[in-house]
Amino acid sequence: MTTVEPRPVGALLREWRQRRRLSQLQLSIDADISTRHLSFVETGRSKPTKEMILRLSEHLDVPLRERNQLLLAGGYAPAYPASGLDAPELGAVRAALRQVLAGHEPHPALVVDRAWRLVDSNASIRLFLEEVAPDLLEPPVNVLRLSLHPRGMAPNIANLGEWRAHILGRLRRQAAATADPELAELLAELRDYPCDQPEPEVELPGASDVVVPLRFRHRGRELAFLSMTAVFGTPLDVTVAELAIESFFPADQTTVDTLRDRTGEPSS
Structure with missing residues (x-):
């Protein structure tokens, strides 16, 4: 069996930033954090808090399902429920x-x-x-x-x-x-x-x-x-x-x- 290693939250956040065609400077200004801190988060040198992941996800317009995945990658519980429509x-x-x-x-x-x-x-x-x-x-x-x-x-x-x-x-x-x-x-x-x-x-x-x-x-x-x-x-x-x-x-x-x-x- 092949084990797929989970991807680090910083790399996932970097992909979402690149998908939205934003520079680190643009995102850091929008999210009100330093460019240095954002760079450390993306490279894995700094572990983001749950609040930081949610803040960056909001400014990157990440869908709720993927926000939960980012939280899991960062070691946190999902923030958004996924109820069945018949719930x-x-x-x-x-x-x-x-x-x-x-x-x-x-x-x-x-x-x-x-x-x-x-x-x-x-x-x-x-x-x-x-x-x-x-x-x-x-x-x-x-x-x-x-x-x-x-x-x-x-x-x-x-x-x-x-x-x-x-x-x-x-x-x-x-x-x-x-x-x-x-x-x-x-x-x-x-x-x-x-x-x-x-x-x-x-x-x-x-x-x-x-x-x-x-x-x-x-x-x-x-x-x-x-x-x-x-x-x-x-x-x-x-x-x-x-x-x-x-x-x-x-x-x-x-x-x-x-x-x-x-x-x-x-x-x-």
């Missing part, structure tokens, strides 16, 4: 999510975790799923895989090249910001999916564009959606910090009319 203490969070999802009807909305796994959704999300292969809907459902997979939503996305470039760019930035290997693996998988449309290397908006729309073919109509992401403000639980609500809004009158008409359809 009693997260009852108010569950209620808030359900209220947002229900209140967004008849427009599609869903909740995802850090790895883009589906946590919950409202009934209107079914509009996107009518022609999706059943195996892609087996839990855990990854919504990015569902969106770009050739047996998922991709065949019905009219602007697949543009939407794919938008999704991959967003995931690439998220993977770089979090250093999450699961996101890096997902990015590599999605890049291998076929696409028969040109993919812009950069998102170049048209004269009247403000965001990248999702143009989706549904029962002979082309619907247009704008998406918006919402997260909980100042969460202190890892699970809550990693949740995001993805809401879709109609971008034209055809989509408004279609969503309005669907409210009269029987539930499946």
Whole structure:
């Protein structure tokens, strides 16, 4: 068996500083510590206190899950709980999510975790799923895989090249910001999916564009959606910090009319 030695907290902090493209001087000013002290912490010549690790993590915008890992590397207990979403203490969070999802009807909305796994959704999300292969809907459902997979939503996305470039760019930035290997693996998988449309290397908006729309073919109509992401403000639980609500809004009158008409359809 091969034993992997735990990495020292100073080296991990240095990696996060470099990932954020900050110099030691910039971080020391932001965190109100001396550059000499920060250098000693990063090289292991000085053992940081728990408070110092948390202060540097805050200024480096380290995700809560990784802050706990930094604390463990420094010899301290994790500071942030990671409750299951079904835990009693997260009852108010569950209620808030359900209220947002229900209140967004008849427009599609869903909740995802850090790895883009589906946590919950409202009934209107079914509009996107009518022609999706059943195996892609087996839990855990990854919504990015569902969106770009050739047996998922991709065949019905009219602007697949543009939407794919938008999704991959967003995931690439998220993977770089979090250093999450699961996101890096997902990015590599999605890049291998076929696409028969040109993919812009950069998102170049048209004269009247403000965001990248999702143009989706549904029962002979082309619907247009704008998406918006919402997260909980100042969460202190890892699970809550990693949740995001993805809401879709109609971008034209055809989509408004279609969503309005669907409210009269029987539930499946």
